[in-house]
Amino acid sequence: MAAPTKGPGAASILLIDDTLKKMIYRDGSKSYKLQKFVGNIPRGQHSCFGDFPPDLMGDLKPTKMVKKSTSEPNLSTGVPFSGLGGVSRGIAPGPGKAGSTTQRPVPKTEFRRFYDRGDLPIQIFHGAVGGKIAWKVDVEKLDYHHYLPIFFDGLREKEDPYRFLAVQGAYDMLEKGGAKILPVVPQLIVPIKTSLNTRDTELMCTMLKVLQVLVLSGEMIGEALVPYYRQILPVCNIYKTNNLNLGDKMDYGQRKRMNLGDLISETLQILEEHGGEDAFINIKYMIPTYESTVLA
Numbered sequence: 001m002a003a004p005t006k007g008p009g010a011a012s013i014l015l016i017d018d019t020l021k022k023m024i025y026r027d028g029s030k031s032y033k034l035q036k037f038v039g040n041i042p043r044g045q046h047s048c049f050g051d052f053p054p055d056l057m058g059d060l061k062p063t064k065m066v067k068k069s070t071s072e073p074n075l076s077t078g079v080p081f082s083g084l085g086g087v088s089r090g091i092a093p094g095p096g097k098a099g100s101t102t103q104r105p106v107p108k109t110e111f112r113r114f115y116d117r118g119d120l121p122i123q124i125f126h127g128a129v130g131g132k133i134a135w136k137v138d139v140e141k142l143d144y145h146h147y148l149p150i151f152f153d154g155l156r157e158k159e160d161p162y163r164f165l166a167v168q169g170a171y172d173m174l175e176k177g178g179a180k181i182l183p184v185v186p187q188l189i190v191p192i193k194t195s196l197n198t199r200d201t202e203l204m205c206t207m208l209k210v211l212q213v214l215v216l217s218g219e220m221i222g223e224a225l226v227p228y229y230r231q232i233l234p235v236c237n238i239y240k241t242n243n244l245n246l247g248d249k250m251d252y253g254q255r256k257r258m259n260l261g262d263l264i265s266e267t268l269q270i271l272e273e274h275g276g277e278d279a280f281i282n283i284k285y286m287i288p289t290y291e292s293t294v295l296a
Helices: 010-024 032-038 110-117 144-156 162-180 182-196 201-216 226-232 234-239 260-274 279-286
Strands: 122-124 133-135
Touching: 010 162, 010 201, 110 144, 110 162, 122 162, 133 162, 144 162, 144 182, 144 201, 162 182, 162 201, 182 201, 182 226, 201 260, 226 234, 226 279, 234 260, 234 279, 260 279
Parallel strands: none
Antiparallel strands: 122 133
16 A cells, blocks of 8 residues: 655645746746647536537637648748749758657546536535545445546546546545456556656656556556556656756755656656566566666
8 A cells, every 4th residue: 555645645736836837927828728729738618518509609609720731831931942842942941840749639538527417426625624525425435447547537637626636536546445456457558648648747747646656556556557568658768868957956846746757767666666577678678778676
C-alpha cells in the first residue's frame, strides 16, 4: 500500500497552481478560454443533455478553427522556393520542426459525460477543509471494472470540477482498492496512453503521479504492466531529459512535483523495482538511455 503523502494532495496542488497562474498571467495567455479557442481543450456541451439543435440557435454559428495546410504554397511573402515552381532564388528555407513535443489536442473524456448525467457516486465535500470528495457509497463496494477506467479517463481533464473529482477520486479508489485493482489493469492502459500522448506537461505529470501510486497500490500490479511498456513508455523516452536548468538558483516549486524529467526517472525506477525480472530489459528496449537502479 502506498504511503500517505504529507501536505496538500495532487488535486489540491492543481487548484493552487491554477490560482497562481491567474495571478501571474493576467493577460489570459494561460487561460482555459484561450486553449479552448485554439482547440487544445474540448469545449463543453450546452447542457447536461447535449447541445441545442442548430435550428434553435438563432443567428449563433459554431466557431470552427480552420488551419492552413502546411503544403500550401505561400505566394505573398517572396520567400525563396515558395510557390515559384522551383526557380532558384536565394537560399531555400530549412525544414520545419518535427513537433515531437508539440502539445496535442486533448480528446473528450467519458468522465465528463458520466458526471454531467449524474452517473458517478461522488460530489464535492464543501467543508472547512477543502480538497475532499464526498462518496455516496463506500469506495470498497464499487465495481472497479466499471468506475476505475472512467476515473483514469478523466485524469486528462483540465477544467474543474471535473479535474479535481477525477484526480482525487482516482487516488481514493487506488488507496482502498486492494485486490480489486489488479484485474482492471488492462482496461487502464488506453487512458494512460491517451493522457501521455497529449504532450501536455500538466496532464503528463498528473498521470505519472497516479501511475506511481497504481504500481505501489498492490502486489503483482507492476509485473502486470510489463507487457504494456510499448504503449506507455515511448513518450517518456522523449521527455526523459526535460529538466530545469537553474544554475545556482533554487526551485521553490519542488513540493508540487511538476518537473517532468524527475517524475519520469522516479516512475521508471518504481516500474523496475516492482516489475519483476523482465522489467529492466523491457524498459531498456523502449528507453535505451535508462540505467538500472537495481542491478549492481
